[in-house]
Amino acid sequence: MNATIRYISLLMLAGAAFIASCKKLDVTPPDKISTTIFWKTESDADLALTGIYNRFYASSTESYIPQYMPFWWDNYSDNSYTRHNIAGAQQALIAGLTPTSSGFAASYYSNGYIAIAAANYFLANVNKVLTGDKLKQYKGEGFFLRGFNYFELAELYGNLPLVTEDPFSIDYKSTRAKSPRADILKQVEKDLDSAIAYLPDVKFTTGHAVKATAQGYKIRMLLFEKRWSEAAALAQEVITDNLFSLNPKYPSNFYKPDQRSSPEIMFSVQFQAPTRTHGEKSLAALLSGPGWWDVQGTQDMIDEYETGDPRKTMTFFMPGDGPAQGWPYPGTVGNPGTGEWEKGFYAAKKWLDPTVTNPTDALLDDQDYVLLRYADIKLMYAEAQNEAVGPDASVYQQIDEVRARPGVNMPALPAGLSQDEMRDRIRHERRVEFALEGLRYFDLRRWGIAKQKLNGFVQNPITPDIKTLYKDNYEFWPIQQTEIDRNKPVLIQNDGY
Numbered sequence: 001m002n003a004t005i006r007y008i009s010l011l012m013l014a015g016a017a018f019i020a021s022c023k024k025l026d027v028t029p030p031d032k033i034s035t036t037i038f039w040k041t042e043s044d045a046d047l048a049l050t051g052i053y054n055r056f057y058a059s060s061t062e063s064y065i066p067q068y069m070p071f072w073w074d075n076y077s078d079n080s081y082t083r084h085n086i087a088g089a090q091q092a093l094i095a096g097l098t099p100t101s102s103g104f105a106a107s108y109y110s111n112g113y114i115a116i117a118a119a120n121y122f123l124a125n126v127n128k129v130l131t132g133d134k135l136k137q138y139k140g141e142g143f144f145l146r147g148f149n150y151f152e153l154a155e156l157y158g159n160l161p162l163v164t165e166d167p168f169s170i171d172y173k174s175t176r177a178k179s180p181r182a183d184i185l186k187q188v189e190k191d192l193d194s195a196i197a198y199l200p201d202v203k204f205t206t207g208h209a210v211k212a213t214a215q216g217y218k219i220r221m222l223l224f225e226k227r228w229s230e231a232a233a234l235a236q237e238v239i240t241d242n243l244f245s246l247n248p249k250y251p252s253n254f255y256k257p258d259q260r261s262s263p264e265i266m267f268s269v270q271f272q273a274p275t276r277t278h279g280e281k282s283l284a285a286l287l288s289g290p291g292w293w294d295v296q297g298t299q300d301m302i303d304e305y306e307t308g309d310p311r312k313t314m315t316f317f318m319p320g321d322g323p324a325q326g327w328p329y330p331g332t333v334g335n336p337g338t339g340e341w342e343k344g345f346y347a348a349k350k351w352l353d354p355t356v357t358n359p360t361d362a363l364l365d366d367q368d369y370v371l372l373r374y375a376d377i378k379l380m381y382a383e384a385q386n387e388a389v390g391p392d393a394s395v396y397q398q399i400d401e402v403r404a405r406p407g408v409n410m411p412a413l414p415a416g417l418s419q420d421e422m423r424d425r426i427r428h429e430r431r432v433e434f435a436l437e438g439l440r441y442f443d444l445r446r447w448g449i450a451k452q453k454l455n456g457f458v459q460n461p462i463t464p465d466i467k468t469l470y471k472d473n474y475e476f477w478p479i480q481q482t483e484i485d486r487n488k489p490v491l492i493q494n495d496g497y
Contacts, residue, residue, distance in 0.1 A: 039125045041129060042129050044129055045122075045126050048118070048125070048126070049126075049141060049142070053207070053208075055149075056269040057269070057276075058115075060087055060088070060107045061088070061102045061103055061106045062087070062102075065087055066278070067107060069087075069283075070370070070371060070437050070439075071287070071295050071350075071438060072104070073087075073104075073439075073440075073442075074295065074435065074437070074438060074440055075090070076089050077441040077444060078298055078301065078444075078454060078457050078468075079436065080296055081296050081298060082294040083294055083296070084294055086286070088101050088102040088103020088105050093469060093470075094469065095469070096474075097477060099481035099484065099493060100480075108153070108477075109153065109157060109479055109480060110480070112150075112152060113149075113153075115145065116146055116150065116163065117163075119142050119143075119145050119149070120167055121166060122138075123143070124165070124166030124169075125166070126142065127139075137200060140195045140197070140211075141199065143192070143194040143214075144191070144192065144195035146191050147189075147190075147195065148217060150162075151185070151224075153184070154188065155224065155445070157476055157479070158476035159179060159180055159184075159476075160178055161179065185221060185224075189218065189221060192217060195211075195213075195214035196211055199211040199213070201241070201243070202243070204265060204266050204267060212238055212241065212243060212244065212266050213267040213372060215237065215238050216376065217372070218234060219377065219381075222384070223383065223384060224446050228388035229384070231380060231381075231384035232384035232385040232388055238374075239377065244266060244374040244377070245263045246375060246378075246401065246402065247264040247405070248405060248406040250407055250408055251350070253373060254351045255351065255352065255354070256366060259368050259370070263374070264373050264375060265368075265370055265373060266372040266373060266374060267371045268370045271366035271368055278366065282362070282363035282365045283351060283365045284359035285359055285361050287347070287351060287352060288329070288352065293347060295348040295436060296345055296347065296460075297315070297347075297348070300458075301431075302316065306410065306432075308410070309432060310407065310408055310409075311432050311433065311435070313325070314349065315349055316346040316349050316350075317349050318346065319336050320335065320336065321336050322335045323357075326352070326354045328352060328359055329357075329358055330357065350435070350436045353365065353367065371438075373434075376439075378398040378401060378402055379426060379433065381394075382394075382395045382398040383426045385398075386419060386422045386423060390422075391417050391418070391422035395422060399425065400413060403429070413425055427447070430443060451470045453470075454468050454469075456468065456469075471496065472496070473494070473497065476495070476496075478494055478497040479494060
């Protein structure tokens with residue numbers, strides 16, 4: 001299949017213009033950004049790098065849904081669901097994915113390539129204004145961000161056009177075939193290796209990627225490719241480095257001010273009120289507010305928790321909860337399990353600031369979106385090591401440490417588990433540990449069980465006739481029809497759409 005490079009280049013132009021938009025540019029000719037003004041000082045590098053990171057705040061088709069709100073991804077899975085098709089999840093799961101689907105399916109492809117364009121532009125020019133250690137660090141961030149975006153696109157879309165050049169060195173009339181997903185992943189690995197080599201080996205504090213951030217995403221990529229021994233070895237490196245640790249207060253990973261001091265967070269999209277907030281609708285109102293309730297736990301998710309696992313009530317409100325349990329709407333609507341909150345509805349609690357009561361759309365909330373935690377490194381190690389050699393003592397150790405963190409205090413796993421039994425335990429632990437953090441959908445796909453779990457799944461037993469849909473071709477998402485139409489006959493749709 002061929003994809004027109006003109007299309008990709010136009011996205012790149014948009015990305016490059018976006019990151020340079022803080023300066024008045026002399027554009028001659030109009031499809032080229034002049035270097036007579038930009039790329040002259042170190043501050044230009046700061047502006048350009050900030051522009052790449054700004055793609056993390058890019059909207060889906062709903063203006064109030066930034067694409068990297070991790071909890072919306074759980075609505076694509078068996079963990080939770082939405083009442084209003086937020087992020088296009090209900091359309092995708094109930095009606096099925098199509099080239100005209102809304103939400104993430106309508107924006108991920110283009111947003112990803114705009115970010116890649118910005119990274120390509122940055123990497124091609126940053127050495128004009130930086131040298132030494134600062135150049136290495138900035139290039140490391142550029143490599144990480146390009147690898148991050150290509151990895152997400154490869155997970156969702158499969159074969160893709162592979163473009164790494166400066167967007168303004170490309171012939172806009174040329175075409176380029178899609179590369180196999182294996183080649184995309186080779187580029188991801190190359191970029192992440194460069195990032196690991198260049199980025200500082202320090203804790204994550206400022207919102208900028210560090211060495212362990214890139215290591216964590218490489219581990220995810222290695223698991224995706226089933227390169228178990230390599231994934232286990234790299235995860236062990238992060239563990240041995242001892243820069244990160246489990247937060248003794250599990251819920252405080254998900255709201256301010258505790259997030260910024262959490263020893264567990266390895267990468268997050270950072271916000272700061274009043275200049276950078278969640279937009280026109282507050283996070284609290286969207287998650288659990290009256291009339292919204294757009295991240296509802298499924299009964300299957302609730303049943304997944306072991307008896308006594310406190311992460312259940314740290315993640316979801318239970319029937320009968322009120323102000324004493326942190327319910328933020330006393331007097332506005334009935335407590336969960338009463339009134340409008342009938343049996344079978346479980347409102348999201350994770351990500352809600354427990355000090356806020358009666359939040360409205362106008363609330364300027366600013367929780368950071370956590371994309372990578374140290375607990376994930378430990379559980380990825382356990383998964384990779386179990387697949388590589390079986391359930392040895394180190395596999396037990398990493399899982400049991402996650403389960404035993406203060407405030408969770410779950411008992412150790414039983415001894416003598418087989419490899420298959422341990423695999424089931426690891427998958428269970430990932431589900432309950434990372435509920436509403438956007439990992440479940442991608443885990444199901446890489447484990448090869450998405451169709452088994454999501455086709456015919458009943459989200460709420462109160463509405464048993466509403467079942468989800470997952471077909472074989474959903475392993476590769478459709479390219480949006482508007483892009484196909486714009487680039488006929490060269491850009492061809494993925495199979496099955």
